[in-house]
Amino acid sequence: MxxxxxxxxxxxxxxxxxxxxxxxxxxxxxxxxxxxxxxxxxxxxxxxxxxxxxxxxxxxxxxxxxxxxxxxxxxxxxxxxxxxxxxxxxxxxxxxxxxxxxxxxxxxxxxxxxxRMDFASLQRFGGMTVRDVPAAGATPSLWPKALGRLDLKPVFQFEPVPGATSYQFELSRPGAGVIFKTSAQKPRFEYTGAELGVGGRFFYEVVAFEGQQKVASAGALFHFLADTDREEIRAELSRLVKEGGTAPEAMLQRAALYERSGQMDEAVAEYQKLAEAWPESAWLRGKRLDLLKQRTPTR
Structure with a gap:
């Protein structure tokens, strides 16, 4: 015994x-x-x-x-x-x-x-899931595309919404209200105000219009990393580019890097691209949904 x-x-x-x-x-x-x-x-x-x-x-x-x-x-x-x-x-x-x-x-x-159990279950049943997750290859409205938030004067860019003629963007800080607001014909916005503080929590919201009608919107909370953390991420991203930046292996490691550093929009965007490269990977759908829940704003 x-x-x-x-x-x-x-x-x-x-x-x-x-x-x-x-x-x-x-x-x-x-x-x-x-x-x-x-x-x-x-x-x-x-x-x-x-x-x-x-x-x-x-x-x-x-x-x-x-x-x-x-x-x-x-x-x-x-x-x-x-x-x-x-x-x-x-x-x-x-x-x-x-x-x-x-x-x-x-x-x-x-x-x-x-x-591990969720992943094995999804794979065993052919990737079938009852959760509401975007299908691989689908691009949700105003999906984050190439966010430049490693800098304290960030750039926000999103996938265009079909039929949209203009976009409105607001950046705010919980408790302080709107600190930056702009509009454009394309979903790309460069923050031009004073440098945003490291460690602070911020909220962005972008709205797409077709004429005067609102057709889509998205928003999320985010924060900036400390200087040393940002430099480490830049170094890792540079390494991954040298080792094959567009290969699925590099996408996966970039997504994990962003996720661990709390940059959920960037992580979601990488997992989205990875799902298109690996359409049969059921775990990616669950991962993207989990991250979308984490980045849902609670203002």
């Missing part, structure tokens, strides 16, 4: 609780039919698809063709050759059959935290 209890304690500590938000150890970058992921503590293999997150204890199996993945503890990307099988441990990739090739080191690696 004591030996069994000890084994249970070791096993329980080896893998995190399913209901806790957990950082994956990797992500599948390329795959073909015949490759499968076997989730930890499950028996039914699931088709491996680009964008599938990999957690400690998961296994990847290939059929007649190879599959590629990013492994953050490395950090590196590798390719599992045909008829191979690997186990993803917290510190290394354990080869149980076949060969790993095309090892490409990365300077750093960052992935978003997700609920």
């Amino acid at each position: 004591k030996r069994f209890a000890l084994f249970f304690m070791i096993a329980a500590s080896a893998y995190p609780a399913a209901r806790e938000a957990e950082e994956p150890v990797g992500v599948i970058l390329a795959s073909t039919p015949g490759a499968y992921v076997l989730r930890w503590n499950t028996k039914a293999p699931l088709p491996a698809r680009p964008g599938d997150l990999l957690f400690t204890g998961d296994r990847l199996k290939t059929g007649d063709k190879a599959a590629a993945f990013l492994y953050c503890p490395g950090p590196n990307s590798q390719q599992l050759e045909p008829l191979g099988e690997v186990l993803f441990d917290a510190k290394r990739v354990v080869v149980e059959r076949g060969n790993l090739t095309n090892n490409q080191p990365r300077r750093a690696c960052m992935l978003p935290k997700v609920l």
Whole structure:
């Protein structure tokens, strides 16, 4: 009995609780039919698809063709050759059959935290979800596009609304009212007032008009990071550009970087682009919805 209890304690500590938000150890970058992921503590293999997150204890199996993945503890990307099988441990990739090739080191690696159980459930049922989430590829009205909020004189840019002829933009500070207001024919607004304070909370609202009629609106709370944090983010963004800025792998790491630093609009925009590159990744729909809830203003 004591030996069994000890084994249970070791096993329980080896893998995190399913209901806790957990950082994956990797992500599948390329795959073909015949490759499968076997989730930890499950028996039914699931088709491996680009964008599938990999957690400690998961296994990847290939059929007649190879599959590629990013492994953050490395950090590196590798390719599992045909008829191979690997186990993803917290510190290394354990080869149980076949060969790993095309090892490409990365300077750093960052992935978003997700609920392992929710992710596995979405994947098991083919990505079906009852939650109201925009379909992959859809562009919501006034979706944040390229926000320049790493500077204290930011630029706000949004996807155009079909049929809109003008846009109105307001920037306010809770408790202080509107501090900047402007209008334009295109949804791009450059803040021209005094520098906004680091650490302060602000609220923007943009409204699209067709003639005199309001056709769409959006708004969110946000804050500015300290100088050192902004410089760290700039350095990471520069690194990701050098390592392939438009590749899905770089988009994913940018999204995780923005999310961890509290820049939710930027994170949502990156996850939106990533969903278009990886349309079968069901977890992305849930992630975008969660972030949209976090950025919903409560003034």
